[in-house]
Amino acid sequence: MGSAQPRRIEERVIRELWLALVLLGLALGQAALMPHLLGLAPNLLLLLTICQALIAGPANAARWAFYAGLALDLSADTALGLHALALLAAVLVAGLILARWSRGNWLLPLVGVVLGSLAYHTLLALLTGLLVAPISPRVYALVVVLPATILVLVPALPLFLVMRWVERRRRGEVPFDVY
Amino acid sequence: MRDSLRNRPIKLPRSSPYRSLTLVVALVLLALLLLVLDQAGMLGAVRPQIQSLLTPIMRLLRQVGDSVGGVSQGLTEVTQLRARVAALEAENSQLKAGNLQLQELQLQLTRLEAQLRIEKERPWKLFGADISARTPDGGRRVVLLAAGSEQGVKPGMAVLGKEGSSPPALIGVVENVGPRSSSVLLITDFSSAVSAQVYHKDIIASGVVQGQWQVGSRLKLEGIERAEPLVAGDVLVTAGLTARMDLALPRAAIPKDIPIGTIETIQVDGHSQRADVRPYVDPDRVSYAWVLLSQDE
Numbered sequence A: 001m002g003s004a005q006p007r008r009i010e011e012r013v014i015r016e017l018w019l020a021l022v023l024l025g026l027a028l029g030q031a032a033l034m035p036h037l038l039g040l041a042p043n044l045l046l047l048l049t050i051c052q053a054l055i056a057g058p059a060n061a062a063r064w065a066f067y068a069g070l071a072l073d074l075s076a077d078t079a080l081g082l083h084a085l086a087l088l089a090a091v092l093v094a095g096l097i098l099a100r101w102s103r104g105n106w107l108l109p110l111v112g113v114v115l116g117s118l119a120y121h122t123l124l125a126l127l128t129g130l131l132v133a134p135i136s137p138r139v140y141a142l143v144v145v146l147p148a149t150i151l152v153l154v155p156a157l158p159l160f161l162v163m164r165w166v167e168r169r170r171r172g173e174v175p176f177d178v179y
Numbered sequence B: 001m002r003d004s005l006r007n008r009p010i011k012l013p014r015s016s017p018y019r020s021l022t023l024v025v026a027l028v029l030l031a032l033l034l035l036v037l038d039q040a041g042m043l044g045a046v047r048p049q050i051q052s053l054l055t056p057i058m059r060l061l062r063q064v065g066d067s068v069g070g071v072s073q074g075l076t077e078v079t080q081l082r083a084r085v086a087a088l089e090a091e092n093s094q095l096k097a098g099n100l101q102l103q104e105l106q107l108q109l110t111r112l113e114a115q116l117r118i119e120k121e122r123p124w125k126l127f128g129a130d131i132s133a134r135t136p137d138g139g140r141r142v143v144l145l146a147a148g149s150e151q152g153v154k155p156g157m158a159v160l161g162k163e164g165s166s167p168p169a170l171i172g173v174v175e176n177v178g179p180r181s182s183s184v185l186l187i188t189d190f191s192s193a194v195s196a197q198v199y200h201k202d203i204i205a206s207g208v209v210q211g212q213w214q215v216g217s218r219l220k221l222e223g224i225e226r227a228e229p230l231v232a233g234d235v236l237v238t239a240g241l242t243a244r245m246d247l248a249l250p251r252a253a254i255p256k257d258i259p260i261g262t263i264e265t266i267q268v269d270g271h272s273q274r275a276d277v278r279p280y281v282d283p284d285r286v287s288y289a290w291v292l293l294s295q296d297e
Helices: A009-032 A044-056 A058-076 A082-097 A107-131 A137-153 A156-171 B021-040 B046-121
Strands: B124-134 B142-145 B158-161 B169-177 B182-186 B193-200 B203-211 B219-225 B235-238 B259-269 B272-279 B288-295
Touching (some): A044 A082, A044 A107, A058 A082, A058 B021, A107 A137, A107 B021, B142 B169, B193 B219
Antiparallel strands (some): B142 B182, B203 B219, B235 B259, B259 B272
16 A cells, blocks of 8 residues: 555655665764775775675666765765766666676676676766866876776675675565576 | 355465565565654654663663673683684794794704814814714614714724813714714623723823723723822823734724713823723713824825
C-alpha cells in the first residue's frame, strides 16, 4: 500500500536531505579522517557513487554524485560544482558503458571503478586546468590518476559486494554470481 | 513501445540507465551553473556561511583524525622499528661473526708470537697445531694433533705446550703419525716414560718421569739415587736420553733441557728416591701445542 502509493513531496525532500547530509558527513570524514597513502587519500565518495551507479543505475547515482560533489567542494574549499561535475562524469561513464554487464559479475566493480576514476580525474584535471592553472597531463596521470585509481580499486570489490547485498535485501532478490 | 493487449505504454524497468537521463542532465547543468556562479562570485555570503558552519565540525574531525593518525603513525613506526631491529640483528650477527674471526686471528697471532718467542729463546724449530681431539675414555691419555707427516711430524717428536706464564714445557710425545694428524701420548699417561734430570745447584740428578694419571696422580720421578740431593721446588727437565734408555718409546727423539715441571714431594724408597712432580703445563688443559721438529746443535 504505502510503497505502491506515490511518495509525497515532503518525504522525498526529507529523504534527499538525509542522503545529502550523510554524504556531507562522509565528505567531511574523508577530508579529515581518511589516512593518506602515497600522499593520497582513498576517494571514498568517488568509490561510493561509482558503486551506486553500477548497482542502481546512473540516474539514481547522479543524485549521490551531485550531493557528494557539493560536499567535497565545501569541505575541500574548491569551486562549488567542480567535484560534482567530476563525480557526475564518473557516474555517467561507468554506469552507461557497463549498463549491460550483470551485477553478479565480480569484474563489474573493478572495471567500473577504473573507468569512473579515469573520467573523474580527467574532468577534474580539465576543469582545474581551466579555472586554476594548467596541468601537465603526463605528470598528473602518473602522480595523481594512477595512484588514486589503485587506491580506490583496492576496496572496490568488497564495498560493491556489501552495497549489492544491501540493495538485494532491500529488494528481496535472490543473489547469484557470475564467475 | 505499447502493450498490445492492454493498449497502454510499457514502463521501462527502474534499473534502466536511460530512464532518468533528464535528471542527470539537470544535475550536470545545475553543477555547471553553480560552478559559473561561484567563479563569478555571485554566491555571495552563502558559501562562507555554510563553511563557517562546517569549520567547527571539520576541526573536531581533524582532531580525531590527528589522534587516529598518531596511532596509525605509531603503528607505522612500530613496523619501521621492527624492520630496523631485523636489520640491526642481521648487522649484529655479521659483526659477531667478524668479531669471532678477529678473535680467532688474534689467538693465532698470540700463538705465533709465543712460538717466535720460544724459537728465539731456544734452539728449537717448532710447528704449532690445534689439539683436535682427546680420547673419549680414561684408559689412555692420548690427544690428536692437527698436524701430520705433511707438516714434517714424525713419531717420537716432543710435543710442547704453554699455559699462562709457564715456560714452554713437554706435554707428550708423538706416537703415531698420519698425513695431516698425529696422536700424541701425554706424559701423564701411565705408559709414558721420559728420561729426565733435576738441576740442584751444580749437581744434576737423572731419572725417569713416569705418567701417573691412571693411578690418581700426574707425574712421578723415579730412579734417583738416594745420595742425590733432591729438594721440593727443584726444576725437572728432559735428559735427552730416552732413546738410549730403551724405554717404551724406542724412536723417542726428545732433546734435552725441555722443561717438564717442579718437584713437589720426595719419598725415599730403599736405595733410591721417588718424587711427585708438578708439571708446568697440565696436558689436559692445552688446546694448542707445538711439535718440536728439530733442534739446532
